[in-house]
Amino acid sequence: MTAGGAPVVETRGLEVRLNGRRVLWDIDLSIPAGCFVGIIGPNGAGKTTLLRVLLGLVPATAGEVRVFGLAPVEARKRGWRIGYVPQRPVFDPYFPVCVWDVVMMGRTPQIGWLRWPGKHDRERVAQAIELVGMKNRQGRRLAELSGGEQQRVFLARALASEAKLLLLDEATTGLDLPAQHELYALLQKLRQELALTVIAVSHDLLELAAHAEELVCINGTTHIHGNPQVVLHSHELREAYRCEFDFLYADRAALDTAPGGD
Amino acid sequence: MAEWLFFGFLQRALAAGILAACLCGVLGFFVVLRRLAFIGVGISHAALGGVALGVLLGVEPLAAAAAFAAFAAWSIGRIGRIGRLHEDTAIGVVFSAAMALGVLLLSVSLEFQSDLLSYLFGNILAVTQTDLWLLGAMGLLVLVAVALLFKELLFVAFDEEVAEASGLPVRLLHHFLLTALALTVVVAMRVIGLILVEALLVIPAAAAFQLARRYPAMLVLSVVLAIVGTVGGLVGSYQWNVPAGASIVLVLAALFALALVAGRLRTQLGRIDASPLPPAN
Numbered sequence: 166m167t168a169g170g171a172p173v174v175e176t177r178g179l180e181v182r183l184n185g186r187r188v189l190w191d192i193d194l195s196i197p198a199g200c201f202v203g204i205i206g207p208n209g210a211g212k213t214t215l216l217r218v219l220l221g222l223v224p225a226t227a228g229e230v231r232v233f234g235l236a237p238v239e240a241r242k243r244g245w246r247i248g249y250v251p252q253r254p255v256f257d258p259y260f261p262v263c264v265w266d267v268v269m270m271g272r273t274p275q276i277g278w279l280r281w282p283g284k285h286d287r288e289r290v291a292q293a294i295e296l297v298g299m300k301n302r303q304g305r306r307l308a309e310l311s312g313g314e315q316q317r318v319f320l321a322r323a324l325a326s327e328a329k330l331l332l333l334d335e336a337t338t339g340l341d342l343p344a345q346h347e348l349y350a351l352l353q354k355l356r357q358e359l360a361l362t363v364i365a366v367s368h369d370l371l372e373l374a375a376h377a378e379e380l381v382c383i384n385g386t387t388h389i390h391g392n393p394q395v396v397l398h399s400h401e402l403r404e405a406y407r408c409e410f411d412f413l414y415a416d417r418a419a420l421d422t423a424p425g426g427d
Numbered sequence: 428m429a430e431w432l433f434f435g436f437l438q439r440a441l442a443a444g445i446l447a448a449c450l451c452g453v454l455g456f457f458v459v460l461r462r463l464a465f466i467g468v469g470i471s472h473a474a475l476g477g478v479a480l481g482v483l484l485g486v487e488p489l490a491a492a493a494a495f496a497a498f499a500a501w502s503i504g505r506i507g508r509i510g511r512l513h514e515d516t517a518i519g520v521v522f523s524a525a526m527a528l529g530v531l532l533l534s535v536s537l538e539f540q541s542d543l544l545s546y547l548f549g550n551i552l553a554v555t556q557t558d559l560w561l562l563g564a565m566g567l568l569v570l571v572a573v574a575l576l577f578k579e580l581l582f583v584a585f586d587e588e589v590a591e592a593s594g595l596p597v598r599l600l601h602h603f604l605l606t607a608l609a610l611t612v613v614v615a616m617r618v619i620g621l622i623l624v625e626a627l628l629v630i631p632a633a634a635a636f637q638l639a640r641r642y643p644a645m646l647v648l649s650v651v652l653a654i655v656g657t658v659g660g661l662v663g664s665y666q667w668n669v670p671a672g673a674s675i676v677l678v679l680a681a682l683f684a685l686a687l688v689a690g691r692l693r694t695q696l697g698r699i700d701a702s703p704l705p706p707a708n
Binding site: 220221222241242247249251256257260261262263266267270271273274276278279281282306319322326 | 460575576578579581582584585586588589590591592593594595636639640641642644645
């Protein structure tokens with residue numbers, strides 16, 4: 166646990182260059198433990214890059230990044246697990262694995278090199294599968310599941326590593342509206358039960374606005390960071406997307422009353 | 428005496444064949460799941476360049492072939508990145524060059540020309556006791572290493588992105604797999620030759636993929652089918668006096684056809700309780 170409510174993720178003046186091109190700059194974030202933060206922004210805004218920085222896969226060229234108070238790579242080495250649910254579909258549904266096998270893969274770092282899964286690992290996997298409600302389908306192959314169920318399996322894989330921070334990259338892409346709502350509702354439930362911090366990236370403002378406690382809008386740099394209502398109505402958001410959003414407000418009102426939103 | 432010799436070379440041929448089949452069955456599992464089939468072709472062609480270099484430099488040709496093939500496989504990724512090329516293009520460039528080098532160098536060393544055919548098409552009946560020890564040692568090394576890294580290799584094969592995000596050294600694991608593949612190709616080269624080695628790498632695993640639901644079954648089936656194909660092919664080759672390599676490949680192909688039909692049948696039957704698979708047409 167992070168002591169005294171220290172932020173789980175903190176960046177100050179973060180800058181990232183990829184192949185000499187400046188992708189992110191002046192990113193200032195402070196995400197407290199247990200928070201559900203949505204990161205929004207247009208295509209090419211650097212949202213995925215930001216997640217990759219937090220995962221320790223892309224180094225910061227300037228500024229500071231702290232995850233659990235440590236540099237991302239250091240945090241991972243110290244056993245702070247960051248669960249990652251990537252954009253679908255990046256997998257082969259006919260790969261010869263069942264739900265159980267996929268979730269067990271999430272424990273690979275805990276099991277360690279040159280070792281096989283033990284009793285504790287199997288318990289954790291069973292628990293993660295139970296948490297996402299896939300227990301009666303744990304022997305199924307991915308090709309035999311719906312898109313929403315597949316995403317729940319990947320969520321379970323992230324949970325199996327005993328992650329305290331979940332990063333989701335466009336996790337609802339390709340899901341229909343009910344499946345999207347279901348996934349977000351599940352995330353809310355898990356966040357409360359497991360005291361998770363959740364950071365979800367999406368280009369779908371409204372969906373995220375309906376579920377996240379805080380929204381961060383980025384387009385290269387942080388444009389605005391605050392509660393969804395404020396962010397959605399801000400001129401900074403329109404600046405980041407470089408277009409007007411008047412048509413959104415009516416939808417927003419509708420979403421507020423839709424089931425699954427809170 | 429003649430009887431005993433006859434028995435000895437046949438025994439060695441069988442041992443070498445089963446060894447190569449085990450290795451190819453295991454590595455083929457990853458070749459099919461990681462889509463490395465074209466790299467497999469490339470590595471086997473590059474091995475010829477290695478053989479030629481080994482002959483010219485006075486190094487054991489098998490060891491030289493393994494080292495050179497592995498080096499060529501590693502350079503693929505780098506060349507692709509430098510030239511901003513897709514991997515398949517880089518493979519096409521590197522491996523045709525490596526094979527051409529092999530042909531050129533072998534044509535210079537005159538006494539070796541007769542052996543060229545045996546490397547290309549294999550000469551399992553000429554496997555010596557020394558060969559067998561060398562192949563056995565290389566095979567054991569590869570199998571133990573793959574077994575130790577199996578869960579990491581499987582994770583990377585399934586989802587490279589998340590495997591990397593979990594802290595696995597994906598590039599290192601990929602290079603390990605390429606190296607294991609190079610060693611496997613060299614072992615199998617003695618048995619069915621460079622031209623047909625791809626068959627032993629791809630066909631048993633592809634057939635197993637049709638039949639197995641989960642990876643443990645696919646792995647076991649892949650090895651079993653490779654052994655059945657190799658032994659069956661050797662028997663056929665002896666029986667009808669046809670080239671062993673071609674005979675093995677044809678038996679494997681027949682097994683694949685059977686597996687394909689069986690797999691489709693099972694899918695059709697399975698559709699009653701779970702119908703997630705797309706329609707046949």
